[in-house]
């Protein structure tokens with residue numbers, strides 16, 4: 001199954017130079033005192049199969065940028081391209097339908113993608129195995145733990161068969177151990193499927209644990225302040241010395257950004 005997924009995404013990846021291209025993107029919102037510039041001239045590519053984390057202080061515009069890449073909102077200036085098709089999205093809140101079982105939530109995504117009715121059940125089971133939830137097909141959302149819900153949400157996002165997965169603090173509400181397990185799962189799935197991932201977080205360790213590249217946004221307005229290539233072998237552990245070392249360096253920069261803009 002993992003191979004089939006990999007093939008599907010490889011094909012898309014091979015056809016395009018990048019999974020997402022963000023070119024000179026700015027975004028303003030109307031505020032009481034006129035337009036408020038939230039993102040200022042952001043330029044960033046995500047390569048096919050690349051895992052990028054977007055890091056920045058609260059309110060710096062991370063979710064705004066992700067929503068623009070998802071096509072949920074339009075930039076005020078600049079352009080965004082996702083040539084592999086519509087990206088899949090996953091949020092901090094699982095956003096599963098509570099009246100459907102785990103399996104049916106995934107099947108809904110498959111139906112929207114045009115997968116034939118007869119194939120949906122097997123495919124949903126395969127996706128549940130991918131996130132190690134084989135027994136959860138018939139379970140309703142309220143019967144699942146927070147970590148299990150996020151696994152189903154991950155399976156549902158992958159069911160969309162997008163080349164690009166956008167994740168907005170998907171594990172922020174989970175306890176540290178569950179989050180750690182889900183980091184492992186996400187890394188494994190990313191490596192098996194060759195998906196491109198743009199992952200938003202304000203947790204520096206999480207950013208370094210997961211990514212090949214960490215992009216730091218400044219605040220008010222959000223600009224690309226700095227980026228790091230994370231050349232540490234996967235699978236990593238959040239407590240690895242190399243992860244800790246780079247996290248210290250990035251935290252220093254993040255603190256500088258926050259001080260400069262008077263936030264905390």
Ligand SMILES: Nc1ncnc2c1ncn2[C@@H]1O[C@H](COP(=O)(O)OP(=O)(O)OP(=O)(O)O)[C@@H](O)[C@H]1O
Nearest residue numbers: 029030038056057058059060061062063064065202
């Ligand atoms: N639809 C909107 N209308 C008006 N202002 C908005 C809208 N969406 C976001 N903003 C403003 O844009 C700024 C950036 O918000 P955004 O949610 O992107 O930040 P963030 O980096 O994701 O923060 P957090 O880490 O807390 O999730 C904030 O000042 C917010 O109030």
Ligand SMILES: [Mg+2]
Nearest residue numbers: 062063064168
């Ligand atoms: Mg946010």
